[in-house]
Amino acid sequence: MVANRLRKNRRRLNSWCKRSGATCYRVYDADLPEYSAAVDLYQEAEGARRTFLHVQEYQAPAHIPEEKTQRRLDELVAAVLDVFEIPRAQLACKTRAKGKGGSKYGRFAENGEFVVVLEGPALLEVNLFDYLDTGLFLDHRPVRLRIGREAAGKRFLNLFCYTAAATVHAAVGGASATGAAASVSVDLSATYLDWARRNMALNGIDAGANTPAHRLVQSDVLRWLESSAETFDLIFCDPPTFSNSKRAADFDVQRDQVRLLRAAMARLAPGGLLLFSNNFRRFRLDQATLDTFATVEEITPLTLDPDFARNSKIHRCWEFRHRREAPNP
Numbered sequence: 489m490v491a492n493r494l495r496k497n498r499r500r501l502n503s504w505c506k507r508s509g510a511t512c513y514r515v516y517d518a519d520l521p522e523y524s525a526a527v528d529l530y531q532e533a534e535g536a537r538r539t540f541l542h543v544q545e546y547q548a549p550a551h552i553p554e555e556k557t558q559r560r561l562d563e564l565v566a567a568v569l570d571v572f573e574i575p576r577a578q579l580a581c582k583t584r585a586k587g588k589g590g591s592k593y594g595r596f597a598e599n600g601e602f603v604v605v606l607e608g609p610a611l612l613e614v615n616l617f618d619y620l621d622t623g624l625f626l627d628h629r630p631v632r633l634r635i636g637r638e639a640a641g642k643r644f645l646n647l648f649c650y651t652a653a654a655t656v657h658a659a660v661g662g663a664s665a666t667g668a669a670a671s672v673s674v675d676l677s678a679t680y681l682d683w684a685r686r687n688m689a690l691n692g693i694d695a696g697a698n699t700p701a702h703r704l705v706q707s708d709v710l711r712w713l714e715s716s717a718e719t720f721d722l723i724f725c726d727p728p729t730f731s732n733s734k735r736a737a738d739f740d741v742q743r744d745q746v747r748l749l750r751a752a753m754a755r756l757a758p759g760g761l762l763l764f765s766n767n768f769r770r771f772r773l774d775q776a777t778l779d780t781f782a783t784v785e786e787i788t789p790l791t792l793d794p795d796f797a798r799n800s801k802i803h804r805c806w807e808f809r810h811r812r813e814a815p816n817p
């Protein structure tokens with residue numbers, strides 16, 4: 489049953505992949521209740537051009553016996569290996585357990601195996617085995633491609649930049665500035681900033697803490713925003729649902745949204761665009777407060793490709809621009 493669904497999805501997505509050039513995409517997302525998992529395909533861009541599959545099992549309700557969930561997962565894995573005809577070594581399998589504010593993060597393995605994939609014109613590293621997430625959020629593909637199209641001649645800011653895939657697209661798309669860094673990417677994690685530096689290097693772009701053209705900043709995002717005086721033409725802000733760290737105050741996207749967005753808008757140049765997204769399913773935008781200093785438009789349907797048609801709530805996305813003052817009568 490699940491093998492048939494995988495084949496059906498693969499056929500359905502095939503023409504879209506050919507038109508769009510997508511080589512990393514979701515092929516299954518809990519289509520069948522008995523097999524509650526997401527399955528993502530990653531096509532290697534270089535070398536042997538191997539196909540990898542990444543299976544994330546959603547945590548089953550407590551009332552379902554563990555042996556039943558394990559049997560279903562084993563059946564799904566067997567179906568994936570059969571349908572896509574890959575060796576077991578090219579399949580990563582994980583369980584996405586729930587923690588406070590969303591899924592739990594952390595290391596799964598210590599393989600250190602990175603695979604280079606292609607997204608539009610950008611080469612990017614993914615790690616399918618060592619972490620819960622791979623280094624590339626596939627649902628944000630349309631947003632990253634848009635950033636690449638719109639970045640030419642603009643100064644770009646990437647907040648909570650993760651592995652800086654969006655910054656790579658902006659840089660490849662021609663982000664530039666006179667007398668300032670063409671892009672600034674901010675994250676609290678040194679691990680992800682090292683990953684970001686490698687992503688930039690893959691595309692022939694020099695980036696780092698002291699690099700004039702494309703600067704990587706290790707900092708708490710709110711702290712950096714509220715202490716900076718720089719301005720940017722294009723900003724991408726995709727915060728986590730919740731985070732805590734010994735180096736920064738706890739962050740809660742629902743609670744802290746107004747403070748975050750007010751601080752980000754203060755860094756947005758006149759006529760600029762801020763793209764704000766998050767994946768907290770119960771998120772409620774504080775529209776009344778935000779309307780006092782920004783014009784806001786939700787664009788979520790435009791930011792989802794066909795491989796996420798079944799999961800339209802995987803994220804929400806808005807455009808923010810400065811409010812235009814009413815002309816004097």
